[in-house]
Amino acid sequence: MQKFKKIFQNTAFVKLFFANITSQLGSIIGLTAFTFYLLDRFSEQPMYATLTELMFSLPTLFLFFLVGVVADRLDRQKVAYYCDVIAALLSIILLGAIYIGWMPLVFAVLFTRSGFQKFFFPAEQGLIQGTLSKEDYGTAAGLNQMIGSMFNLFGTGLGVLVYWGIGVYGAVIIDAISFILSGILIKMGTYSKKAKSPNGEHSLRELNLKFVLTDFKDGLLYILRHKLLMVLIGGFVVLGVVNGGLTVMPIFILKYKLAPSSYEEFAIIFGIVIGAGMLIGSVMAANIVQKMKFYHLIVFGLVLGGSSVIFSSVVTTVWLFFSIMFVLALGIPFINVAIGGWLPAIIDPKMMGRVQGWISPLMMLAHSVTLGFIAIMYPTYMSIEMLYWIVGAMLLFVGMFYFIVLPRISEQKENQDSTLSTSV
Structure with missing residues (x-):
């Protein structure tokens, strides 16, 4: 308990910790609710539910060689912040795409939003590494594992409950709000130059x-x-x-x-x-x-x-x-x-x-x-x-x-x- 008390006295880490939770929350609720929405609306076409999962996973195959480099070469705080801001904007666009009902556009927005989200985690983890001392890394990893287990336990159920209560549009709005809150928390944090840019300052054009x-x-x-x-x-x-x-x-x-x-x-x-x-x-x-x-x-x-x-x-x-x-x-x-x-x-x-x-x-x-x-x-x-x-x-x-x-x-x-x- 003493280790957890110490780590939560670090205000910069606390902001990163809750930014990670809210960002994950936005992803899980929206994806789960949208999957069940497709199963309801296109009951005879289960392929759509599978395609939704693909839109979440496929961007990794296109961006894997860039994600780590961006987190190492650019300002990590800005990378994490803009990932959240862009994900929130795309969630709002997703509302319109679902309303129109044109599935190629819906899947294109999901794919793009997932692609930007892939850059968030390595940038956020880099900030955590530069914010904490080495003896606190294990405690931070344990906390993240605990949160991961909680999402495994209740993530799907939470997404279904949101879908039942306020529908797919409400779930996507919660998505957007979650990403906005995460971005605000990232923006409010104060981090050392070494934590944000351990390899010096670079621009995107220099990569x-x-x-x-x-x-x-x-x-x-x-x-x-x-x-x-x-x-x-x-x-x-x-x-x-x-x-x-x-x-x-x-x-x-x-x-x-x-x-x-x-x-x-x-x-x-x-x-x-x-x-x-x-x-x-x-x-x-x-x-x-x-x-x-x-x-x-x-x-x-x-x-x-x-x-x-x-x-x-x-x-x-x-x-x-x-x-x-x-x-x-x-x-x-x-x-x-x-x-x-x-x-x-x-x-x-x-x-x-x-x-x-x-x-x-x-x-x-x-x-x-x-x-x-x-x-x-x-x-x-x-x-x-x-x-x-x-x-x-x-x-x-x-x-x-x-x-x-x-x-x-x-x-x-x-x-x-x-x-x-x-x-x-």
Whole structure:
């Protein structure tokens, strides 16, 4: 408690903390409400709900090479502030697009707004890094994880309640207000020059695209030269597939199979079930990560998750489906904690940023490809059960692959490190 009290005495951090919450709140409420609006209005065209998720994720694939550079080279406070201001303006434009009812315009606005939002988080995190002392980083990360878990628990339910209470237009207005509040909080903060512009002052015109692409190429070559690292990053790709599928598949199975007349109410409970499972799983994984090999945790999480996804496809009651999804949610944090703890131990600190710069777009590519696959195949060519079988089989296959490959590669890596240490 003393650490939390200390960190909240830093007024600059407090403003950033609540700016992050309000910005996330705006994104979640609007996206959730709009998804349910589409499912109501275009009940026979579930593809529209999938496309909404794609508009949120696809910008990462187009902007991944710019996001980190912009946060490092330009004034971070201005970047975060203008991201919020532009997102608020686009939310107002979105109101008009929904009123007109022209879906290409609606999706174009969603895509553009999501693109600008991608620049907010790295800029905001850079400000936090420059605002806090090193011993406070862990406390700040714990707070952000806590907020993330709360959004997992209640985000979907809050979005549905807003949609029921004031409709899709009211939800988008809340979006705009949330972004405006976040922008005001960012603008009010006082930050050191080092926190805002750690690499000196630059203008947008000075950013060299060739230099940026060269850096990303170096990161890719580093990954390809390190077998263990390459295999582990493959795990993030699998998580991208799971995240992509789980954004729409549970809603579809509730609406079109298990609870057609009350799927919205059950969607709220589903969000709570998943959030609670991931929260409990995170605590369990954190407590045993020091006692087991990383690859044991990864394989356990993949096999548990794959089995749960497959079994959930054949259930005939909502509560049994929720029970199995809770088990899936328990397993996912074991993968996250293990990979997240392993990567810093095997990556050269000089290359960490460039390697991380590849992880997010690879995950999002898998996420987007999965959503695109679902949009094309369901319900014309595949049943909802078949989608669950495919995602579950992928998790099981990768789990078995890791069970065979990771112990050997890990041992080779340890022997190499031991040899280098001895020679030095």
